[in-house]
Amino acid sequence: MSIEQFDVVDLIHTKRDGGELETNEINWLVDAYTRGYVVPEQMAALSMAIFLNGMGRREIKDLTLAMIASGETMNFSGLGKVTVDKHSTGGVGDKITLPLMPLVAAFGVAVPQLSGRGLGHTGGTLDKLESIPGWRAELTNSQMFAQLRDIGGVICAAGAGLAPADKKLYALRDITGTVEAIPLIASSIMSKKIAEGTDSLVLDVKFGSGAFMKDIDRSRELAQTMVRLGTDAGVNTSALLTDMNVPLGLAIGNANEVRESVEVLSGGGPVDVVELTVALAREMLTLAGQPDADVEAALNDGRAMDVWRRSIIAQGGDPDAELPVSRETHTVRAETTGFVTDIKALPFGIGAWRLGAGRARPDDVVQHAAGIDLHVRPGDYVSVGQALFTLSADEPARFERALESVEGALSIGLEAPAVRPLIAEKIIAE
Ligand code: URA
Numbered sequence: 034m035s036i037e038q039f040d041v042v043d044l045i046h047t048k049r050d051g052g053e054l055e056t057n058e059i060n061w062l063v064d065a066y067t068r069g070y071v072v073p074e075q076m077a078a079l080s081m082a083i084f085l086n087g088m089g090r091r092e093i094k095d096l097t098l099a100m101i102a103s104g105e106t107m108n109f110s111g112l113g114k115v116t117v118d119k120h121s122t123g124g125v126g127d128k129i130t131l132p133l134m135p136l137v138a139a140f141g142v143a144v145p146q147l148s149g150r151g152l153g154h155t156g157g158t159l160d161k162l163e164s165i166p167g168w169r170a171e172l173t174n175s176q177m178f179a180q181l182r183d184i185g186g187v188i189c190a191a192g193a194g195l196a197p198a199d200k201k202l203y204a205l206r207d208i209t210g211t212v213e214a215i216p217l218i219a220s221s222i223m224s225k226k227i228a229e230g231t232d233s234l235v236l237d238v239k240f241g242s243g244a245f246m247k248d249i250d251r252s253r254e255l256a257q258t259m260v261r262l263g264t265d266a267g268v269n270t271s272a273l274l275t276d277m278n279v280p281l282g283l284a285i286g287n288a289n290e291v292r293e294s295v296e297v298l299s300g301g302g303p304v305d306v307v308e309l310t311v312a313l314a315r316e317m318l319t320l321a322g323q324p325d326a327d328v329e330a331a332l333n334d335g336r337a338m339d340v341w342r343r344s345i346i347a348q349g350g351d352p353d354a355e356l357p358v359s360r361e362t363h364t365v366r367a368e369t370t371g372f373v374t375d376i377k378a379l380p381f382g383i384g385a386w387r388l389g390a391g392r393a394r395p396d397d398v399v400q401h402a403a404g405i406d407l408h409v410r411p412g413d414y415v416s417v418g419q420a421l422f423t424l425s426a427d428e429p430a431r432f433e434r435a436l437e438s439v440e441g442a443l444s445i446g447l448e449a450p451a452v453r454p455l456i457a458e459k460i461i462a463e
Contacts, residue, residue, distance in 0.1 A: 041065070041075045048082035056095045063099035067198045073205055080202070080211040088216035090261070096216065097262050100224035103198035107174070107230040112182055114143040117321045119313055120226055121237040122218075122255070124244050125382035126280035129237065129309055130158045130188060131294035132302075132332075135340035136314045138186030139331045142321045145181055147191035147229055151391045151399070156287065156382075159190055160391075164288035164357055164401035168350030184343045196224040213245055219258040226263065233269035233320035235313055236260070240457070241278035243378025249274060249457060256460040264462040269320045272460040275309060276453055279411060280378045282306040286390040286404015286425070288356040298341050300333040303410075305455050307332070312456055359402035359425035363432045367415045371445045374411060380442035381405055381422075384435040388426040400427050405439075411450050 038061050047054060054062070062079070065071040088096065109116045117137060121127055130146055138144045148170075151157030159170040170190040172180070180187040193200065199221045206212045226234055236259055239245070240252035256272035263270025282303040284293040296302040297310060311328050318326040331337045345352040385391065389400030408420045415421065421443055424435055 041071050041079075045075060045078050045082060048079055048086060051086045053089055054092055054095075056091075059092065059095040060099050060102075063096070063103055063198045067103045067201060076202065076205055077209045077211070080206055080209060080214070080217060083216055084211045084214040087214075093216045093220055093258060094262060094265060097220040097224050097227070097266075100196045100198045100202075100220060101228045104196050104228060105194040106228045107195070109143060109145065109178075109181070109230055109232075112143050112178065114141065114181070114185075115233070115321045116143045116145060116181075116231045117233040117235070117317045118145055118226065118229065118231040119235045119237060119317060120222060122222070122239050122245055124239045124277035124281060125156075125378040125385075126282050126285045126290065127156065127239075127277075128161060128282065128284070128290035128294050129306065129313060131161065131291065132297040132306070132310045132337065132341075133313055133317075134186040134188055135298065135344060136310060136328060136331055136337040137317050138184065138340045139336040140318055140321075140323055140326050141185065142318070142323070143181045144186040144317075145177065145229065145231060146186070146188040147195070147225070148188055149191065156285075156290065156385075156391060158188060160399045160401075161287045161290045162188060162350075163399075164291050165345060165350040165352070166354040168345060168348050170348075172348070180344065180347050184340060184347055186340055186344055188344070189348070191225065191229075195228045199224050215251070215255050215258055218245065219255060219262060223259050223262040223266075227266045227268060231268060233317065234263050235316045235320065236270065236272035237309070237313060238272050238274050238460075239277035240274060241276050241378065243280065243382055244277035253458065253460065260460050260462055270462065271316060271320060273312060273316065273456050274458040274460065276455050276457060277378055278453070279376050280381050280407065281309065283407040283410075284404065285381055285385040285407070286388075287399060287401045288358075289404050289406055289425070291356055295341075298332065298338040308455055316459075357402040359400075360427045361429045361432075362423050362425050363429075363436075364420050364423045365436075365439075367417055367419045367421055367445060369445050370416045371414070371447050372449045373409045373413045373415060373443065374446040374448070374450045375444045376407065376411055377442040380438050381407075384424070384439040387435040387438055388424055388431050389428070403427065403431075412452065415445060
């Protein structure tokens with residue numbers, strides 16, 4: 034493709050004025066941006082025009098395909114197993130990948146979970162697993178294939194070769210206020226998932242205060258867009274819309290989220306984490322042709338735990354090692370008696386991040402023992418002096434800013450709150 038085939042300023046004008054880009058214009062644009070001919074200022078202007086004016090269905094599909102074409106694609110057909118993957122749009126305390134991968138792999142399907150690190154208040158799966166001494170995220174393609182063949186599941190870092198255009202564009206969106214555009218989020222997520230080559234994909238699309246999409250209507254639109262993109266590309270795709278107003282489970286951080294995941298794999302753990310793990314596993318196994326799989330049994334009888342232990346060992350980790358513990362803790366206690374009426378996800382996510390559990394810049398070092406452990410859930414009745422949550426950090430100086438962020442985020446009242454369903458809707462291909 035000639036690098037001067039189009040004038041990028043014309044394309045910016047088209048989107049700025051509410052027009053549609055043609056397929057060959059989108060192909061050229063993504064290629065020219067990846068190669069550096071279209072400069073970041075121009076792509077930023079275009080992203081903002083897309084943010085403000087949207088994109089049509091055909092344009093979103095073209096953008097996704099162009100981003101896939103910018104890099105390599107993977108192919109698991111040589112494994113002789115059905116492959117099924119899950120992607121979550123991210124939230125506070127979202128450790129579901131950890132128990133889910135071994136649970137689904139226990140049924141003989143292959144689960145390639147190419148994951149990322151956290152940025153900002155939402156945690157990253159790899160950061161959580163790196164709390165396990167020795168565990169390594171970086172695998173070669175052949176190590177990943179061997180693990181999928183021998184153990185059935187792998188959680189590892191996505192290689193830089195998948196959709197490099199997205200990598201570049203996502204970093205730009207992050208610093209130009211253009212992350213929350215449905216066409217850009219959908220094409221970003223789905224380009225990587227389609228390039229990964231999975232047969233089936235279940236999307237966990239979050240809504241609520243701790244999610245990208247604050248309201249359910251926008252999260253439904255995002256889910257429908259992604260399900261359509263996956264289906265059109267031949268990936269069996271469905272989505273669950275799930276509530277992210279309240280943190281998932283009791284642990285928010287890294288090492289504490291691994292501990293909670295191991296509880297789930299031992300047949301225990303918080304009810305909401307178990308509910309979502311089981312629902313996503315059922316959905317994944319249904320797409321993989323096993324709608325009647327007894328998912329709860331595999332959590333309770335140790336089959337999922339067995340896959341977990343083998344996968345941790347295969348990646349150099351010790352599943353029996355002590356997980357890191359912070360040097361300092363600070364517990365917040367109830368000042369009144371009553372029902373816990375709300376625990377807002379976003380302030381608790383920011384609080385854990387300020388304690389050192391997350392990073393503000395890509396090269397920041399995560400403190401694996403830092404985070405927040407909730408001792409109560411909405412609906413619990415508490416008395417004055419009862420422990421509500423504990424902050425953990427290596428440096429006590431971090432407590433003040435973390436406490437500022439969670440100020441008022443846990444409320445206590447006289448009436449029990451209404452119970453909100455965790456799983457609001459299922460979206461399937463039209
Ligand atoms: N995750 C992604 O990979 N891309 C987005 O745009 C948003 C979340």
